[in-house]
Amino acid sequence: MGGNKTTEFSHLPLATNRPMECALTGSELLSCAYLNKGSAFTEKERDEFGLTGLLPSNVQSLEEQSKRAYSQFQSRSDNLAKNTFMTSLKEQNEVLYYKLLQDHLKEMFPIIYTPTEGEAISNYSSLFRRPEGVFLNVNEPQKVEQSLSGWGGPEDIDLIVVSDGEQILGIGDQGVGGILISIAKLAIYTLCAGIHPHRTIPVVLDTGTNNEDFLKDDLYLGLKQKRVRGEKYDKLVDTFIKTAKEKYPNAYIHFEDFGLPNARRILDEYTPKIACFNDDVQGTGCVTLAAIYAALKVAKLEMKDIRVLMYGAGTAGTGIADQIADAIAVESDKSREDALKQIWCVDKPGLLLQSMKDDLTPAQHPYARKDEEWKGKKTDSLLEIVKEVKPHILIGTSTKPKSFTEDIVKEMAKNTDRPIIFPLSNPTKLHEADPADLFKWTEGKCLMATGSPFDPVEYKGTKYVVAECNNSTTFPGIGLGAVLSRAKLMSPPLLVAATKALAAQAPALKDPNDGLLPDVINVRDISVKIAAAVIKKAKEEKLTQQEGIPDKDEELEKWIRAQMWDAEYRTLKKVEHHQATREAKGEAGPKGKKSKTQN
Ligand SMILES: NC(=O)C1=CN([C@@H]2O[C@H](COP(=O)(O)OP(=O)(O)OC[C@H]3O[C@@H](n4cnc5c(N)ncnc54)[C@H](O)[C@@H]3O)[C@@H](O)[C@H]2O)C=CC1
Ligand SMILES: CC(=O)C(=O)O
Ligand SMILES: [Mg+2]
16 A cells, blocks of 8 residues: 655644554454554564563564465465455454455455455355444334444544445345445445545444345344335434434445435435435446546547447436436536436336336436337337447446347447447346457457456457446545545535546556556555545535645645555554543544554
């Protein structure tokens, strides 16, 4: 991760170059994942913190530890075993966990995130060993206050990721196992944007499950009842948000993988009131639009002329469509109404039509086409719709694997020189098409990005990079910007600024066979650029609450980097328990539920 931790910035609220105060000793210290250094504790620390005799004699470096952990990782027989190994490592030594991830980012990202994390989530109750995060029970809203207590004082939490587990990745209702998506997204915030891992809370709202397998499973750990809807559900959400904001007023709230009936509704309700973000709607919208900007440059197309076909008009699909509509309107100086006409949405029953209005979600309504325009035409076949619409861009967020078939793709290629095709459904097995097939069917002409990672594809001697179009390149930087500026709201102009900052980093702008989006390997630098763009825009919009944000770009980037957490062992300063101070404010107080000492 490599810090830029000059003393110049030591005074900043989230600077991490000061010694950490530690009240723990002996085996308690070894059991605290956040402070534990294992074999890397120095002789002096071993004496000072009562560790003498509790560790083998050879003092090792973090690099040596990472090497050993990597060989242990490699010895695990399959990806799920590797995922559980990583979970255990995180519970033992958090710095080493992030160091190992950083040393092998490309290889390990798919293990701790999509696709393997999806498998871990569906096996949550059988793999369960110890709890992490906050579990809020829909039948006990009165306990929300107590459940959210003990994570520190009002200044100590920057970010909360919350899921209700209803629509996890593309694998549907995972009930209480949804806690793992909150945990995984937070790990990505730390890895990719240096969000301080001890200033965050993962939360799951346990509102029941409609997953019959879980309802029948004796080992299932969540509420064994059908999902609660309506007032009682809304009360839990509202109690959670109000309590979280009362206790931790700085906390930026990230919603993840809520079901279709709730995702957009909750976002619309709270966006004008608090700094919040729905990753599936907004994160996915931003990253996809950034990839489209790059693809249009390569294809020499302009926003004002494009025709876009969305396949799967759920949370992610309509989120993407909205971002594209806004971009068309702005870039082409059109009304939003005219911009909407350039986007066609298809869902289970086929093309969205105005006659379906009673069955459409509020987010789908604006995309419903006039029935007269489609009279006598087949609206329930993607192939026929492609023939009619002649799209330049085809995006899949349907969870229906292999639905972009050879005839559909070839039909699309008849009408546009460089078909832009993004199969985005996760995990990998749900992708609407396989990259190798798409290159074959379009003779290497398609411009592609996928929801989960793929190796580059070779077609007739040319190597094409397949960009990963996953919100993971975007949400960490947006969150970092929101946290550091203490943004009051996450307003649309901030998201536009983030999208443009990401789009400017696309490797395809230099080499058309390279990725439409930057590689995850560079994600920390990308996050800095995105955070800087978000902060600058927030300042312009008068949405910042943090003092002293530098104006000049270079200074701003330094200011951001100085407050990003790094996977490095920090000097420990011994204090008595009652004196343990908080990193952020220098105030007395225990760390709370994560450990018995400060961060
Ligand atoms: N690449 C990325 O960054 C992201 C990818 N996704 C992926 O997108 C997919 C959808 O996620 P959400 O929008 O959250 O789910 P959702 O359930 O809100 O939306 C899925 C939509 O697809 C529709 N659908 C299902 N079968 C279909 C079919 N045969 N034909 C046409 N439409 C069909 C559903 O009716 C629904 O409207 C998931 O696989 C998810 O992993 C979601 C967010 C981010
Ligand atoms: C990437 C993501 O957020 C999803 O697939 O739901
Ligand atoms: Mg998601």
